[in-house]
Every structure is written in C-alpha cells, then in structure tokens.
Amino acid sequence: MISEIAIAVGLTIAGSVLLTAVRRDVTAAARCWLSLPVGAAAYLIAAVVSLVLVGTLDPAMTLLTVLGLGLVVAAVSIIRDGIRRDDVLWMLVGVGIAVVTALAARQWHLTRLTPDSLRYVLASNDLVLAEGLREMNATDLVTRQIGLPALQSLSDMVGRDYLAALGPLFGVFGLGLFAWLALEVTRGALGRRNRLILVGTAILFLLSSNRLVYDSFYINTHIQMASYLLIAVAGIWLAVSRGLSLWAIPSGLALAVTLVFRPEAPLVVAIVLVTVAASRANMSIRLDVIVPTVAVGILWYGLGLWRYAAGGNEISPTAPVFGSLVAIAVAVVLCLAGGAGRVRPWARWLDLAGVAGLALLLAFYVATDPTVFSMSVEATARNLVRDGFWLLTWVAAIALLVVALIVQVIPDARVWTVPIIGFALLYWALPYVREGAWRVGAGDSGNRILAHYLAVSLIFLVLAAVHNRGVASADRVESV
Amino acid sequence: MPKPDHPRAWRQRLGTVYTRYLPAALGLTAVVNLALTPFLPGSAAPIRTHRDGSLTELVHTEQRAVDRRFGFYMELDDATNGGTLIVPMGSFVNAELAEGFASFDVVELDYDPAAGATGVPEVPEQWLVETESGDLVFSIIPGNDDLWWLAERPNGDVVVVPDSVAPAPVSP
Numbered sequence: 001m002i003s004e005i006a007i008a009v010g011l012t013i014a015g016s017v018l019l020t021a022v023r024r025d026v027t028a029a030a031r032c033w034l035s036l037p038v039g040a041a042a043y044l045i046a047a048v049v050s051l052v053l054v055g056t057l058d059p060a061m062t063l064l065t066v067l068g069l070g071l072v073v074a075a076v077s078i079i080r081d082g083i084r085r086d087d088v089l090w091m092l093v094g095v096g097i098a099v100v101t102a103l104a105a106r107q108w109h110l111t112r113l114t115p116d117s118l119r120y121v122l123a124s125n126d127l128v129l130a131e132g133l134r135e136m137n138a139t140d141l142v143t144r145q146i147g148l149p150a151l152q153s154l155s156d157m158v159g160r161d162y163l164a165a166l167g168p169l170f171g172v173f174g175l176g177l178f179a180w181l182a183l184e185v186t187r188g189a190l191g192r193r194n195r196l197i198l199v200g201t202a203i204l205f206l207l208s209s210n211r212l213v214y215d216s217f218y219i220n221t222h223i224q225m226a227s228y229l230l231i232a233v234a235g236i237w238l239a240v241s242r243g244l245s246l247w248a249i250p251s252g253l254a255l256a257v258t259l260v261f262r263p264e265a266p267l268v269v270a271i272v273l274v275t276v277a278a279s280r281a282n283m284s285i286r287l288d289v290i291v292p293t294v295a296v297g298i299l300w301y302g303l304g305l306w307r308y309a310a311g312g313n314e315i316s317p318t319a320p321v322f323g324s325l326v327a328i329a330v331a332v333v334l335c336l337a338g339g340a341g342r343v344r345p346w347a348r349w350l351d352l353a354g355v356a357g358l359a360l361l362l363a364f365y366v367a368t369d370p371t372v373f374s375m376s377v378e379a380t381a382r383n384l385v386r387d388g389f390w391l392l393t394w395v396a397a398i399a400l401l402v403v404a405l406i407v408q409v410i411p412d413a414r415v416w417t418v419p420i421i422g423f424a425l426l427y428w429a430l431p432y433v434r435e436g437a438w439r440v441g442a443g444d445s446g447n448r449i450l451a452h453y454l455a456v457s458l459i460f461l462v463l464a465a466v467h468n469r470g471v472a473s474a475d476r477v478e479s480v
Numbered sequence: 481m482p483k484p485d486h487p488r489a490w491r492q493r494l495g496t497v498y499t500r501y502l503p504a505a506l507g508l509t510a511v512v513n514l515a516l517t518p519f520l521p522g523s524a525a526p527i528r529t530h531r532d533g534s535l536t537e538l539v540h541t542e543q544r545a546v547d548r549r550f551g552f553y554m555e556l557d558d559a560t561n562g563g564t565l566i567v568p569m570g571s572f573v574n575a576e577l578a579e580g581f582a583s584f585d586v587v588e589l590d591y592d593p594a595a596g597a598t599g600v601p602e603v604p605e606q607w608l609v610e611t612e613s614g615d616l617v618f619s620i621i622p623g624n625d626d627l628w629w630l631a632e633r634p635n636g637d638v639v640v641v642p643d644s645v646a647p648a649p650v651s652p
Binding site for chain 1: 488491492493494495496497498499502503504505506507509510511512513514516517520
C-alpha cells in the first residue's frame with residue numbers, strides 16, 4: 001500500500017514542480033489540482049520517448065527522470081522568482097489529497113474491471129519487456145493505445161497487477177480542477193451566495209453522473225480523457241481570453257497526451273487545434289499548445305504506431321495511423337498559419353469552416369449509409385435515457401446546452417462552442433470510421449466516450465450563466 | 481440594452497431565465513440522478529468492492545509458454561453473485577492451449593437467460609451462465625475466431641465447454 005501511495009505522491013510532486021514554470025499565470029490552487037494530471041502527462045511523454053526510442057519502459061526510471069526534470073525546473077523558477085508560502089501550502093494540499101485518495105482506493109478497493117480493463121493491464125505487462133511495443137498486441141496498439149498501459153506499468157514497481165488508485169486520483173483531481181474553474185469563471189460576476197449555489201449545483205450535477213463516477217473506478221481511459229480535455233479546453237480559454245498565456249503549457253501537455261489514450265483522439269485534437277487557429281491566441285500560446293502535440297504525434301503515430309501497429313504503415317485517408325497523422329499535421333499547420341499577421345483576418349473563420357466541413361462529411365456519410373446513422377440515433381437515444389445508465393445527466397445537459405449556445409455572450413466563446421459542437425459532430429461521424437453503428441448498452445464505446453465531454457460542457461453551461469444577454473443588465477447579480 | 485421589441489430581446493429574456501434557473505435545473509437533475517441510482521442494475525454501481533485487487537494466474541507456467549499473454553482472469557462481484565468470473569479469451573485463444581484444458585472435466589451447463597441480467601459488467605460479448613446446481617455463476621467469453629468457451633469451477637479447475645453444451649450467445 002505504501003508503494004502505491006508513493007507512486008501517487010511521486011506523480012503529484014512531479015506535476016507540482018514542473019508547474020512552477022507557469023507560476024506567473026497559473027495560481028497555486030489551480031496548480032494543486034493540475035499537479036497529478038500534469039505529472040502523469042509528463043510521465044507519459046517520457047514513457048513514449050522511452051518506448052519508441054529505447055524499445056522498453058522502465059516505469060521507476062521514467063518517473064524518477066520526470067521528477068528530476070521537475071526539480072530542475074522548480075529550482076530555476078525559485079532562483080528567479082523566489083518561493084512563496086502559497087506555493088508550498090498548495091503543493092502540500094495536493095500531496096495530501098493524493099495520499100488520502102490512494103489510501104482510500106486501496107483500503108476499500110473500489111476498482112471496476114471488465115475484459116477491456118484486462119487488455120489494458122495485460123498490455124502494461126508487455127510494455128516493461130525488452131521489446132515492449134513488439135510484445136503488445138499489434139491491434140491493441142491502435143485501438144487501446146499505450147497511455148493507460150504505460151500508467152498501469154507503474155504497478156510493476158509495487159508487485160501488483162494494476163494500480164487501484166489511478167482512476168480515483170484522476171477523478172478527485174479532475175473534480176477539484178472543475179470546482180476551481182467553476183469558481184474562477186464566475187468570480188466577480190455573481191453575488192457570493194448565488195455564485196456558491198451555482199458552483200455547488202454544478203459540482204453536484206457532475207458527482208451525480210453515474211457514468212463519470214463509475215469511470216473514476218473503472219480501469220479504462222475515460223476518466224483520463226475527461227480530465228485532460230477539461231484542462232486542454234479550459235486552459236486555452238484562460239490563456240486566450242484572460243491573457244493568462246502560460247495556461248497554454250499545461251493545456252498543450254494535456255492535449256498531447258490524449259493522443260496516447262484513444263484512437264479517435266487525433267480527430268479531437270484536430271478540432272481543438274483548429275479552434276486555436278481561429279482564436280486571438282498569439283504565436284507564443286500557439287506554440288505552447290502545438291509543440292507537445294507535434295512531439296507526441298511524431299513519436300507515437302509517426303514512429304511507434306507506424307512501425308509496430310497492425311496496418312500501421314497503410315497509406316490511406318481512412319487508415320487509423322496515416323489518417324490521424326494527416327489530421328494532426330493539417331491542424332498544426334493551420335494553427336501556425338493562423339498566427340501569422342497577414343493570414344489572421346482569414347484564419348478567424350477556420351474553426352467555423354472546420355465545423356462546416358465536419359457537418360458536410362457527416363451529411364455525406366449519412367447519405368451514403370443512412371442505416372448506420374439511424375441505428376446510432378436509436379442506440380444513443382436509448383443509452384441517454386435508459387440503457388447507458390446516464391439517468392438524466394445528458395437529457396438535462398443537452399437541453400441546457402442548446403439554450404446556453406443561444407444566449408451566451410462569452411468572451412472568445414468559440415474556444416468553447418466550436419469544440420463542443422465539433423465533438424458532437426464527431427460523435428455521429430465516428431460510427432462510420434469504426435466497425436459500425438453505436439450500440440445499445442452502457443459498455444458500448446459510443447456511450448462511454450460521452451464521459452469525455454461532460455465536464456467541458458458543464459463549465460460552458462456555468463460560463464454561459466454569467467455571460468449572456470440576460471445578465472448584461474445591472475440587476476443580473478441579484479436576479480439569480 | 482435592446483428594447484422589448486428588438487430582435488435580441490427574446491434572447492435577453494431567455495438569458496435571464498437561463499441564469500436564474502440553471503442552478504435549479506442542475507440541482508434537480510442531480511437529485512433525481514441520485515434518487516434513481518439505487519434502481520440501476522448492479523453492474524452500474526460506480527462503487528463495488530473487489531475482493532483482493534489482483535489478477536490471478538489461471539494457467540500453469542508451461543501453458544503460459546504457449547502464449548504468455550493468455551491466462552489471467554478477474555473476479556468480479558463475488559460478494560453479490562457468488563463468483564462471477566471473466567475469462568479473457570479474446571484473440572489469445574488457440575487450439576493448442578485449449579487442448580491443454582480439455583483434460584479437465586466438462587461441466588454440464590444449464591443456461592439461464594435470466595441470470596444474464598444480474599451483475600453483468602458492461603461487456604457486450606459476455607454472457608453469464610449458471611450451473612445446474614445454481615450455486616456458481618460463470619462468465620464466458622468466446623474467442624475472436626474459433627468459438628471456445630472456458631469456465632472455471634469453484635475448486636479452480638478450468639474446463640473447456642464444447643459447443644454442444646455451451647449456450648447460444650445472447651446479448652446482454
């Protein structure tokens with residue numbers, strides 16, 4: 001148990017010390033909630049480097065390397081700007097939360113396992129072998145990726161088959177970040193009481209979402225994807241709209257590591273990058289977001305999957321590896337070009353053009369094979385209202401999203417609206433690029449991936465409550 | 481601020497309503513969600529204790545040599561269902577390995593579709609099977625190519641279930 005706690009603490013401290021580099025714009029409280037996911041992201045990027053370039057993964061050495069790098073970053077930051085009481089306090093809070101979470105996860109053993117989980121756990125055993133990527137199932141390399149196996153490889157250090165604490169850690173830190181974001185985006189917009197009621201009910205809404213809570217204990221990639229997408233989208237908005245440009249660094253790291261969690265992640269990343277391309281982001285923000293994605297994209301898709309995955313070197317627009325590389329490359333080029341002065345007036349429409357293109361592609365797919373769409377619609381409807389165990393979560397969220405999209409006047413709103421609409425379109429397009437229509441049942445991937453977008457959607461709902469035409473008048477605060 | 485007959489006025493009013501009632505909508509949804517959660521099937525429970533937190537090796541060392549990656553199982557819901565076993569066949573099953581198991585006794589299975597409704601984790605390709613005595617529940621997963629069925633007895637014996645005995649696949 002002590003070893004598993006040590007791993008949790010190691011990842012948290014790694015994230016904390018690395019995040020000292022962004023102290024100027026990211027508050028100590030925010031860094032506390034970012035520490036575990038950012039530490040894990042740094043570990044994952046180091047793991048990808050090790051697996052692709054060395055061929056194997058030594059989890060202990062990789063974690064120590066990340067910790068060492070973080071300590072160097074922290075040392076430079078402290079020498080330059082000194083150390084603040086807040087920094088130490090919030091870091092200790094983060095470590096304390098990691099310890100308590102790991103302790104609770106091990107004490108009560110809340111893990112949920114399915115055969116899907118088993119494939120990830122088996123893959124984690126493979127990655128630590130001499131030729132880890134060759135040992136791992138070649139199809140699983142694409143369909144399951146190495147994000148979760150690489151994280152679960154840390155269990156190798158403690159002599160267990162899997163880490164029970166991993167999911168709960170992402171769940172708790174993700175929830176903390178959600179609460180921090182909800183408080184942050186409503187700051188100064190509402191009276192204290194109304195603000196706390198709004199934030200409190202939003203947190204309660206998230207906590208009552210059966211599938212999202214389930215994902216915190218389920219060995220699969222969903223809670224990680226939900227956490228990282230929240231960091232990516234919220235971080236970009238804070239960097240662009242609030243002028244807190246250093247938020248782009250954790251945001252870029254989070255976006256990059258989604259690439260090693262899910263096969264559809266390159267398309268999700270492309271949507272987010274095209275949003276950045278059309279935004280007011282300066283070149284520094286763009287580079288901070290792009291560089292980790294390019295590094296992970298080249299290493300993992302270009303070198304790792306291309307060489308080891310089943311059909312990895314197939315050249316076709318719909319091939320999982322080649323198509324993903326093209327999507328990432330196009331989005332990166334647009335993102336860079338959009339920052340150039342002369343292109344900017346045109347670039348500001350790129351995100352809308354991207355969404356329109358995605359909608360047209362979906363329309364083409366539907367026209368080509370309407371059966372897949374109708375079956376997906378039926379399965380999704382049944383999953384959302386009953387069979388997917390979402391209870392009222394999405395029924396309410398979708399209705400509220402429609403209203404929020406109409407009334408919102410959020411500054412730089414498209415950083416939120418384009419990804420949310422883009423993810424929705426992608427959801428309907430994905431059945432055409434996988435094996436078929438979404439199916440009825442909580443276990444279908446269509447039902448499971450809905451968890452990735454819930455926290456992002458909910459923060460948008462909260463933002464829309466404080467930035468809409470109805471709250472433009474002076475009496476808005478008291479009317480809530 | 482737009483006048484009442486201005487095209488944007490209705491959006492303004494809608495915005496006011498949205499801001500005023502969003503907490504109520506979120507809170508009410510959460511309360512209903514929490515109230516309905518106990519009525520979900522057991523497999524939907526976000527929190528379920530798991531006996532020992534470890535995967536147990538199913539096959540012997542020499543059999544692992546056939547396919548090192550095959551041979552783990554997980555135990556789920558033992559407190560609730562008296563032993564629901566997941567045997568991960570997937571693409572790892574092969575005839576040579578299965579032959580090794582064939583020396584075990586084959587258990588007679590009496591498939592009870594109703595049993596499939598209890599405690600099935602969220603795996604489409606998975607079915608619950610109950611023995612005739614009704615005191616043991618197996619979870620059996622077919623291989624990707626050849627349809628092999630494995631089951632495990634309470635004493636740890638692993639058996640290959642022939643097609644003639646195995647139940648017809650029923651989606652959960």
